[in-house]
Amino acid sequence: MNFRIPRGTQDILPEQSGKWQYIEQKIHDICRRYNYREIRTPMFEQTELFARGVGDTTDIVQKEMYTFTDRGGRSLTLRPECTASVVRSYVENKMHGWADQPVKLYYVGPMFRYERPQSGRMRQFVQFGVEVLGSDDPAIDAEVIALAMNFYQELGLKNLKLVLNSLGDKESRTKHREALVNHFEPRISEFCSDCQERLRKNPLRILDCKKDRDHELMASAPAILDYLSEESKNYFETVKEYLQAIGISFVVDPTLVRGLDYYNNTAFEIMIDGEGFGAITTLSGGGRYNGLTEEVGGPASPGIGFALSIERLLLALETQGAVLPTADSLDAYLIAVGEEPKKIAPKIVHDLRSAGLRVDTDYMNKKMKGQMKAADRQHAAFALILGEEEAASGTITLKSLATGEQTAVPIEALTTTVMEKLLEAKKGE
Incomplete structure (x- = not known):
């Protein structure tokens, strides 16, 4: 019998692994300079953690998770992302009581999503991400974004574009939610079944739909920036001021919606401009998720983070002809x-x-x-x-x-x- 590798996975052979090692070394180095410490969480968790943390209206929870029942009858899931796992660990290990706050963490490891494999997207893929818990200072938002941008730049990537939006606080989201329902409801039958279900549960997720992205109502949908509370407006302006102060340029896109339910206030994506990278130009994304610690049973503790795929990073480096210094020679x-x-x-x-x-x-x-x-x-x-x-x-x-x-x-x-x-x-x- 001939065995073949499962679809959506890959063997990283010795001639390729040097690039991975170099990137991982760069991750550890830049996180050390920013004073982030590594955390390693299990590759599977209770299924309910992701349902509550990621959001039961997301494609990840509804369609993409690898879920199984163990011999004790417990429902477990291979982690599709790591923020929920990090927050679970933060709560379980009472990191909110540590003397040094905020708690600044990073991780590197495999994630698992059952989606259609394509260039730069695998069913088992490796993510690098950071999470900061315990601070709602806009300066930490800017720091997280700066770390991600600097990481890409130090690897030699060019033509990067930072896209920002604010998803607002609870008050802002409530008003925006009502406006979205009123906007989409009269013609919701023209949308896919997922969007029809999301209309009442989480209408913001309609804006992130891949099937209906070209529907005319998408372009005219109410923008969250028009519904921001004064507090959210001021927060967003301060984040932008910090980014400008450290020399990071950006564009504001009021249609930017992250694919996970836990985001609020600052949301961002780092994209690559230029030919040869395909239609999906996003390299990484993240944002603020105040309220997630309460969702997993902990005390109120604001958080922000980002995650990026090493596979997409390697594809971008290859597209731009960037050469990593991975000399594989003997003394x-x-x-x-x-x-x-x-x-x-x-x-x-x-x-x-x-x-x-x-x-x-x-x-x-x-x-x-x-x-x-x-x-x-x-x-x-x-x-x-x-x-x-x-x-x-x-x-x-x-x-x-x-x-x-x-x-x-x-x-x-x-x-x-x-x-x-x-x-x-x-x-x-």
């Missing part, structure tokens, strides 16, 4: 020829690796020529040639594969010599 390759050299080769390789060098050797009993070719293929800086003669004299031939220069080096001085030679080569670049 040295040990070539052992003969019975005695093969006996002492493992100790030499071990000592070099213990010193922090990236080293490999032959395990296929190749001849000298085949081992030299292997050293070349793996872009080794040096070939370390150990024959019967070298083994008898306690030396090893150090050959630069860049210049062809050869030097006889005592085996006990090999580690120090290789490190010195590598340092010289680096200075000469």
